[in-house]
Amino acid sequence: MNKVNDRSRDIGPFVPGPDDDMLICRCEEITKGEIRKAVHDGMWTMTEIRRYLRTGMGLCQGQTCGKLVKGIVARELGVSPAELEPATSRVPMRPIEMYIFANEAKEADVHE
Amino acid sequence: MPPNECEGAIQKGGILMDTRIAVHPILGETTKGREISFTFDGKEMTGYEGEPIAAALKAAGVMIHRYTKKEHKPRGIFCAIGRCTDCVMVVDGVPNVRTCITPLKEGMDVRTQYGVSAEPFDKQ
Amino acid sequence: MKRYDLIIVGAGPSGLSAAIEAAKRGMKTIIFDENEKPGGQLFKQIHKFFGSKEHKAKIRGFVIGEQLLKEADEAGVEVKLNATVIGLYQDKEVVVKIGEEICHYKGDSIIIATGAAENMVTFPGWTLPGVIGAGAAQTMMNLHGVKPGQKILMLGSGNVGLVVSFQLLQCGCDVVALVDAAPRIGGYGVHAAKVARTGVPFYLSHTIVKAEGEDKVTGVTIAEVDSSFKFIPGTEKHFDVDTICLAVGLSPMSQLLKMAGCEMEDNPKRGGQVPICDENGRTSIPGIFVAGDVSGIEEASSAMIEGRMAGITAAKYLGYMDKEELDKGMEELDHALNGLRQGMFAPKNRGKKITETEEGIPVSENLLTKGYVADDEIERFPGVTHAKGIHPVIECTQNIPCNPCQDACPKKCISIGENITSLPTVPHAEDCINCGMCVASCSGQAIFLVDEDCGDGTATVTLPYEFLPLPEPGTKGVGLGRSGQPVCQAEVVSVKSLKAFDKTNLLTMRVPKEYAMKARFFKAE
Numbered sequence: 230m231n232k233v234n235d236r237s238r239d240i241g242p243f244v245p246g247p248d249d250d251m252l253i254c255r256c257e258e259i260t261k262g263e264i265r266k267a268v269h270d271g272m273w274t275m276t277e278i279r280r281y282l283r284t285g286m287g288l289c290q291g292q293t294c295g296k297l298v299k300g301i302v303a304r305e306l307g308v309s310p311a312e313l314e315p316a317t318s319r320v321p322m323r324p325i326e327m328y329i330f331a332n333e334a335k336e337a338d339v340h341e
Numbered sequence: 342m343p344p345n346e347c348e349g350a351i352q353k354g355g356i357l358m359d360t361r362i363a364v365h366p367i368l369g370e371t372t373k374g375r376e377i378s379f380t381f382d383g384k385e386m387t388g389y390e391g392e393p394i395a396a397a398l399k400a401a402g403v404m405i406h407r408y409t410k411k412e413h414k415p416r417g418i419f420c421a422i423g424r425c426t427d428c429v430m431v432v433d434g435v436p437n438v439r440t441c442i443t444p445l446k447e448g449m450d451v452r453t454q455y456g457v458s459a460e461p462f463d464k465q
Numbered sequence: 466m467k468r469y470d471l472i473i474v475g476a477g478p479s480g481l482s483a484a485i486e487a488a489k490r491g492m493k494t495i496i497f498d499e500n501e502k503p504g505g506q507l508f509k510q511i512h513k514f515f516g517s518k519e520h521k522a523k524i525r526g527f528v529i530g531e532q533l534l535k536e537a538d539e540a541g542v543e544v545k546l547n548a549t550v551i552g553l554y555q556d557k558e559v560v561v562k563i564g565e566e567i568c569h570y571k572g573d574s575i576i577i578a579t580g581a582a583e584n585m586v587t588f589p590g591w592t593l594p595g596v597i598g599a600g601a602a603q604t605m606m607n608l609h610g611v612k613p614g615q616k617i618l619m620l621g622s623g624n625v626g627l628v629v630s631f632q633l634l635q636c637g638c639d640v641v642a643l644v645d646a647a648p649r650i651g652g653y654g655v656h657a658a659k660v661a662r663t664g665v666p667f668y669l670s671h672t673i674v675k676a677e678g679e680d681k682v683t684g685v686t687i688a689e690v691d692s693s694f695k696f697i698p699g700t701e702k703h704f705d706v707d708t709i710c711l712a713v714g715l716s717p718m719s720q721l722l723k724m725a726g727c728e729m730e731d732n733p734k735r736g737g738q739v740p741i742c743d744e745n746g747r748t749s750i751p752g753i754f755v756a757g758d759v760s761g762i763e764e765a766s767s768a769m770i771e772g773r774m775a776g777i778t779a780a781k782y783l784g785y786m787d788k789e790e791l792d793k794g795m796e797e798l799d800h801a802l803n804g805l806r807q808g809m810f811a812p813k814n815r816g817k818k819i820t821e822t823e824e825g826i827p828v829s830e831n832l833l834t835k836g837y838v839a840d841d842e843i844e845r846f847p848g849v850t851h852a853k854g855i856h857p858v859i860e861c862t863q864n865i866p867c868n869p870c871q872d873a874c875p876k877k878c879i880s881i882g883e884n885i886t887s888l889p890t891v892p893h894a895e896d897c898i899n900c901g902m903c904v905a906s907c908s909g910q911a912i913f914l915v916d917e918d919c920g921d922g923t924a925t926v927t928l929p930y931e932f933l934p935l936p937e938p939g940t941k942g943v944g945l946g947r948s949g950q951p952v953c954q955a956e957v958v959s960v961k962s963l964k965a966f967d968k969t970n971l972l973t974m975r976v977p978k979e980y981a982m983k984a985r986f987f988k989a990e
Contacts (some may be wrong), residue, residue: 292582396611
């Protein structure tokens with residue numbers, strides 16, 4: 230499903246909410262208000278939000294906040310969360326130290 | 342070995358004796374590895390070899406594992422299966438160790454993590 | 466790069482089941498699991514499963530786990546633990562982190578059985594130490610033998626919230642309240658009833674306003690919500706707690722499939738992002754299959770069957786099985802799976818408001834909003850019988866595919882019939898010999914043995930009791946009603962613990978005879 234959001238749509242101005250200071254991304258400590266503001270800054274897809282704010286790029290790699298961020302962005306855009314394409318899934322699927330990531334096992338070492 | 346022998350850690354912490362489940366109505370007697378000692382922020386504690394560091398800390402009544410980098414807020418165990426990374430601490434000098442899935446070893450040095458370091462914020 | 470006929474990601478119930486089927490057909494199979502121990506969530510389940518004999522009903526989750534592991538071992542399945550799969554490519558290459566190295570493996574076929582992860586709900590204070598997931602509570606109690614806390618509030622009334630609440634009570638914690646924003650309980654009525662009768666209050670249409678505490682949870686405030694989930698002013702309630710448990714649903718962990726390029730869909734009925742797949746578990750990429758919660762949230766019983774389906778489908782895909790064998794195998798497994806997907810909680814009925822049982826009996830509204838069947842509702846149900854002498858009283862009020870009680874009675878007093886979602890009846894109540902097998906065999910702990918009139922103004926009630934310490938005969942206390950409120954004086958007559966009961970002790974208490982159909986739990990003074 231690759232529904233491109235129609236960016237010519239007017240989603241209205243950013244209206245501060247009473248729970249804007251609620252922490253959403255626990256690892257990077259990003260609040261609901263920051264996410265909502267980012268949408269109004271022009272970030273309309275999950276991948277853009279992730280790169281703009283670093284939600285989902287912390288130590289847990291989005292495993293905790295993913296669905297929450299999606300719901301907030303969707304509501305701000307006035308669409309259902311099901312219509313938003315999730316952020317790209319790429320290697321590594323779990324947080325991993327760089328020195329391990331670069332440590333390719335030699336053929337002979339491959340665990341039998 | 343029944344966990345009642347772990348009284349040392351629990352009394353030193355001044356915490357309720359019954360944080361460990363000695364006998365469970367369905368699972369029976371809890372079996373653990375041998376009792377070992379480790380340090381938490383320099384204080385000597387006891388736990389069982391092979392159990393997650395977080396379990397030994399929980400049994401001793403420790404709730405706070407770290408303080409966050411930006412807002413200096415306390416965090417502890419949340420998912421307990423190595424997913425959320427809120428329970429990470431500095432273990433044997435290495436930061437960001439997930440204490441809920443890392444087995445406890447004799448003599449381990451476990452420290453509260455401030456941001457990504459064991460040094461309190463005002464010393465960083 | 467090492468090559469395998471079949472690479473399975475995830476050694477939970479579905480992954481293990483798939484591996485067993487594949488290995489039995491001679492496929493060179495390996496399972497990678499990121500955890501230290503196999504079995505997924507199965508080893509944390511200490512309650513008896515529902516279903517019929519073929520679904521391993523009456524057997525505790527962790528015992529099923531042990532059986533699966535043994536079967537896998539005997540079939541020669543290779544399980545690599547502490548092996549995190551970090552990438553899956555379209556050409557079926559799997560990248561795995563093992564120890565401190567990255568290894569590459571090639572699979573001729575792949576089964577993804579990675580299960581699901583817990584959902585989150587936010588409220589002020591949700592990041593405080595003391596707020597934990599329900600899975601975390603289970604892990605700590607059932608795997609590590611440590612209490613997650615002392616005074617706990619549970620948020621979520623689905624099966625996870627209900628089952629974990631009971632497990633918390635079993636290890637000695639105090640569950641101060643069970644809260645859900647929904648107007649009705651989402652999980653099985655019997656799971657709710659066994660929690661409610663111990664005295665845990667249910668607050669439906671409520672949710673958490675905030676968790677209080679400076680550097681850890683010291684209390685929580687909840688309030689009622691209206692139909693738009695907005696707080697109703699003036700309905701705040703406060704509890705002193707040290708732990709808040711979140712059980713607000715599961716989402717499939719399907720990112721590997723997305724990475725490999727499988728067609729995905731966002732399906733709320735299945736829990737979120739799921740791969741588009743057929744009933745065999747085939748995804749849009751030939752040779753990549755799925756099984757278990759990752760393809761749609763259900764339960765362990767269905768996960769195991771789906772695992773077997775994916776296993777034989779992979780076997781056919783690589784030519785280890787011909788089409789006829791596959792069709793025959795699928796027919797049997799389909800039959801078993803459909804058997805599970807019946808009744809009030811069937812996936813097809815999700816979201817529907819059910820007002821009557823299959824038999825046309827109005828459901829207990831009180832059960833759905835408060836967690837217990839009211840005294841003036843209980844007599845509606847066919848299992849609630851009256852007879853002279855000791856006889857079963859079955860307080861099973863919802864259509865769930867489940868029938869261990871029928872087979873448990875040596876005198877055939879209990880009947881469910883061909884349709885295993887039917888409510889149990891007791892056509893031969895007078896033949897009861899008080900062996901207690903029905904009480905112990907009911908996974909929902911919904912069967913009692915009652916002698917309504919002992920002749921001396923008292924009655925006796927035998928109930929399932931899975932707590933420690935076991936009271937001694939002669940202990941005086943109170944009888945609690947279905948609501949968990951004390952209703953009368955009670956005295957323990959006996960506590961029976963037989964091997965055949967499998968850790969479900971039978972506690973018999975004497976109560977004034979007016980309370981024979983009211984007292985359902987015992988609390989020592």
